[in-house]
Amino acid sequence: MTDYAKLLKADNGQSARTIHLVDKSTFDDWLKAQPQRHRTAVAAQKLTPTGYASAILPGDGAEDWSVVSVVANVDALSPWCLAKLGETLPEGTYRLAEGEPGPAMFGWLTAQYRFTRYKDDNGGGERVLLTGEPARIEETVRLAEATAKVRDLINTPAGDLGPAQLEAAIKDLGETHGATVGVIQGRELERDYPMIHAVGQAAGEGREPRLIELEWGRDGDPRIAIVGKGVCFDSGGLDIKPAAGMKLMKKDMGGSAHAIALAGLVMAARLPVRLHLLVPAVENSVSGNAFRPGDVLRTRKGLTVENTNTDAEGRLILGDALAKAGESNPELIVDFATLTGAARVALGPDLPATFIRDEDLASQFQAAADAESDPIWRMPLWDAYDEMLKSDIADLVNAPEGGFAGAVTAALFLRRFVPEGTPWAHLDVFGWRPSAKPGRPKGGEAYALRAAYRMLKDRYDG
Template identity: 50%
Template sequence: MSLLREPSAEATPIWFVTTETWPEIRAGLPPAAAAFADANGFEPKPGRSQILPSEAGAIAAVLFGIEAHGARAKDLLLPGKLATLLPPGLYRFANGPHDSTLAALSWLLSAYRFDRYKANPSKLPQLATPDGIDIARIERIAKAVAFGRDLISTPANDLGPAALEAAALSVAAQFQASASVTRGEALLAARLPLIHAVGRAAEEAPRLVDFSWGDPAYPKLTLVGKGVCFDSGGLDIKPSAGMLLMKKDMGGAATALALASMIMEAGLKLRLRVLLPIVENAIAGNAFRPGDIYPSRKGLSVEIGNTDAEGRLILADALALADEDAPDLLIDFATLTGAARVALGPDLPPFYTADEQLASEIARFGALSQDPVWRLPLWDAYDKMLDSKVADINNVGGGPFAGSITAALFLRRFVEKAKSWVHFDVYGWTPAQQSGRPEGAEIQSARLLYELVEARFGAPEGDSPRIVHHIVAHIDESEEEFEEEIGHDDKSP
């Protein structure tokens, strides 16, 4: 059942209030309702809510606090919190939040539940969509995010390499994309030795899923996603606490599939290619070892400094394959380094690119879509940390510093022909519930990139207004305000 409905005057009104607007809104309430709000100590602070009863005991209205219009920072996803607070029923916005489009989207994102293993899924409140909102577009984005979250949430006993492959092929088939899969020993014949080395010890064979969609005459966009279905660390085994969330180590693949779904369902003018190297990093007699040296598709020999830095190895072969096609834009996603979380925390994934214009666009669309990211540098001086005495490159840096940067520098060695390349070091998990981000699996950066590629490469003629058309107006209002608003490793969970 969809949580968005057509506008309806019968829906229960939600009044968004600030410290400035509360006196006027309170004065317009029935005296009993105003007294009830006072008796319950309601204050118009961001995130505070109050249900107001009718004389018959039904819900007459809802009050919800948001930031003042002049606030330095606004959480435009905050209204989505209501989807987790209100009882089942149909509600409507009686007055406007700061951004009605993002508020409605947040309602769907906040209401997400992973209930595959629950006997009795909970019922959720519905929203009568505000006027002027493209319901189909919002649901397209939310559905893709939910799909990616489901993949990350599913435990490895039900989402091993074969199941993740099946999920990817299902997405490809839904949009009539041409697909191929290279598995097991065939990876060696296909010159993908690093993917093979990492995944060969697992019960299910390693593999590469490759699918393409769209008119070859359109600009080429290639997505690469790390698909480690479970990461034990290999022979450099993780402690038990470090394995607890390792079902999410395929979060890069889930992100790529979520973004691909948005793009294909919207019919964007792109030639899309998706490459997913899929493995389990397991331990057995044939597991790859510290000190081993393997060739790569790029031709560089790689010394294994740590088997728990496996994600960059499978990405290296996939990126080299993608790069041979010289795409206009090459994007990779990976739950790659704990160092990224130490630097920026779980909610702010770093990204790396040498393309200044692309970096600016990513920062802008991240802020506008409330899908935050932060640029970190491809610091050339750290490249020597990857030197090996016996091979062309080591898969880990020579010390404890700059782990996310050296991982990005490692990946950069395998990209040469792409016109632009960007690497996202995502976490794929929300430790504590937030507006639009329930506790648990999360798809980070896909929403902002959907807006970016649509704006950069264009949507089909006759497409409905984009979310970016609605929110980009904020830039024109105050450039200064916009600037203020912007204001795992393979070894760590």
């Protein structure tokens, strides 16, 4: 993993190349004030005031050069303003000519992320950014590390990341922060968490289903639960996916990656909460003992579910996990899941469909998302669609016929397992970036992670 702490340092006057920032409104005046050699270089490199454009400015000597880069607003930098430079500049140390990078430090770091488990790629060496705001360094590094954790977990193929490996990742996290980790599997899982067991029972030896729980914090602090969908590979089960639909299903544990990373942020910041992390970890496979369409499943909550589609398995395992989370009377539950294609059709890959059952929590979450430039989009828990979950032979179905409002009905299914009155946020995330953007490479990606952490920090440590 990239050592982000090396890439962001306090500015103590050390030698560094200079980065000049301009935007559309300041570009012409800046250019007029430059020496002729800079104007010539800008013209030769065809620099125009468009996003992420940059040019090298010559100095008195061959090695004495600086950089000019175009941003959207020099007075209000976003997390991504310096990301392109973080990817493309030569190895070295840099500082802004004026002002501080502020939130743009994050994109500088995440631009240097590389997934190198299966091939070498140093990205052209280390690019170090100096800042006169050293108090911001530690948390920015933690956020970059958490984002990299999500990316690494999602990018890892299912052959190397099954339920046992998710368990190991959570145990490592618990050891780092002095938390308690427990694992429920086998007969106990079948008895107490029947939907988790049913979904994962067809997986082979060594990939058995399990519920992984982490507990951390002091008695007496507000109790919160973070839940993440951990389907390490989703074949679709007996309602098997076509090849194209199965291609990216290593990412179906993306919800658990987000939950693990968020739990790590909470513990590293030592927020005054009593944390309960729950990850139901399964592989939805096909074999002679796979659960079937039409089966009626028992649940931890006592409801019965008619399984109308084995490819709607994520909500099943989350139902049992949410029921368990609610038994400890938390004052807040947040879950992450790569749950529905319907959310992607509606909102695309960049906007997590967010369902929140509490107006104060919704306002807090939206404010945090805006502050972090980490967007969410609130979707309705539309009560009238609850009737779509009716079953002729059980308490509810997992996948209504017709396909209407798929993200909404999935959220309504989950709501059945959350205690009435408990503030709850459900984030239906894609977990994958289909094409690269500065600071955000193609592949596994964290969505709403910074927003969720900021919400928790503001709520409990503000």
